[in-house]
Amino acid sequence: MLRVVMAVLALAWTAAFAQAALAETPKRVTVSGEIVDTWCYISEIMYGEGTAHHQCAVWCAVGGIPVSIKDANGDVFIILRIEDRDPVDNPRVVKIQSHQVTAHGDLYERDGVRYLVVTQVADDKGVVNLTHEEYGIQPFGE
């Protein structure tokens, strides 16, 4: 019996060690920018920034499309977690769509994608990118 228990423990330890060994080391970063709907912004299927796109960004966040922070260079950081909560179907993520934020977090880069675990939203200026006068309401005008 003891041997079986030892074997099970050894297997569990090996599995945990293997998982940890595969994990990558993140970089601590601070990112400032606009919370965007990643799909609409990157695909350019419509104008995807600021007030003009806010409603659509809410639709897409509720629909589970990855949400990002877009920095001043136009680079996007996919949010994988935000203040200890997962991002999909998360009311906090819906609430901050189109907001200008500064966030502290852990950055992972893999195969051309920047993934961000947001540990703290340090500053939230709300929606400040006023694009609706030029672009109306994206995508249907209402």
Add this chain to the structure above:
Amino acid sequence: MLRTFSVVLALLLLSLPARAAEEWGIDHEKKARIEAKVVDILCELSGDCPKNCGGGKRQLGLLRDDGKLVLAIKNFDPFAGAVVDLIDFCNRRITADGLYIANPKLPMFVLQFKRLAPDGKWSRANWFVKRWAEAHGAKNKGKWFRHDPAITRAIAEDGVFGIPGLKPPKDD
């Protein structure tokens, strides 16, 4: 003659893939069919691995045999991601059919069809709206985004532009 034509046409149709991705006209897009394991991206990166890939609360990716991790960003439904279509395949191999978008800013995959590899039954990647309709009633599923309670609440609170009190101009 007609029979011959019918047989040839049937053979041609049978020779086509069971499901075929359609182009959406997105820059850098290319039709793609890949076999890969469905993974919880955060688990893959950090080793933080809850049960069942987070149960639908986390973003999911496709881990190819060459070790490349592909972000699954979109499914076939309007304004919906791929999590609902992939979560049932957590840590299993699927064949994913859709569009690989090799945008240098962000490479990503649009899931249009999926099946359990190697020879499961194909299904269209439209399970978000199916599940939404099950939860909220099928009547409004065509424009689910106009009827979802969380969206209605968010827009009622902050307005269509995200700034309380800022409203679109009324038509003359």
